[in-house]
Amino acid sequence: MILAVTMNPSVDISYSLAEFKLDDVNRVEQVRKTAGGKGLNVARVIRQMDEDVLATGVLGGTLGDYIIQELSNTEIASDFLKINQESRNCIAILHDGQQTEILESGPTLTEEDGAAFVKKYQELLSAVSIVTISGSLPKGLKTGYYQQLVEIGREQGIPAIVDTSGESLRQVLLHQVKPFAIKPNITELSQLLGQEVKSETGSLHQALSDELFQGIEWIVVSLGSEGAFVKHGADFYRVTIPEIEVVNPVGSGDATVAGLAAAMKQNLPVADVLKTAMTTGMLNTMEAETGSINYANFSQLFEMVKVTKIHA
Known part of the structure; x- marks a missing residue:
């Protein structure tokens, strides 16, 4: 089983408007409410891949009850x-071809x-084989909190995939005990290195060779439509993807983490993990x-992903 951690989950509300009027009344007919947070997106996609997943984190109140009910409705x-x-x-307001978030x-x-x-x-780790830790920390917790979760997992032999950013990610990387995998995008990578x-390929190869990333088994740098650049152990890979029609890119990084976790749980070969x-x-x-996929289309797209090993 895969454990998906979301420390600051939410009810994600999407309002779709033809036009967003400031300082006026906006009436909404199209409303979508989902159990949100990066880790819950991960859990949803893992479940849609027909893998066993357990969602955990911290929540409360009536919104917390709603999140649990929504997860239950989708058999998570x-x-x-x-x-x-x-x-x-x-809240996300979709208007005039734009997205305004509150x-x-x-x-x-x-x-x-x-x-x-x-x-x-610690108790939940006894029943799982891999952990995903996603998203921001709630207020009140120290920036090194995720490092504590990574270390506890390592002590029990459970690998952790960490998908966060800013100081939370930096603290994870500065510690002697490293996560099994991280998935920064190129902006987050630049922020970590201060350049x-x-x-x-040359710039990415040099960046991932930095001492900050030593000891991490998998580093997957997402590059949007350009695919990804990956360091696995001492090896580097360039992953290219086909051109597709994009409907909603939000949550794609979470879906990528879900695919990583599911493939690693299945002990697939390196190329298949990345694909x-x-x-x-x-x-x-x-x-x-x-945070949703149509798994019926998986095989067709899988065959169109190309993985090339980079020789330094």
């Missing part, structure tokens, strides 16, 4: 730490909340719903 098992605070809403920050966790989730996490990283991850990412862009 969950075991969250419940707190006496309300979980958050995240994101609540969510609850502020106490030190006791953080410790309580660590205890739950511009370009999508050319699976790219395929699930592409499938997400072809759907209107965030």
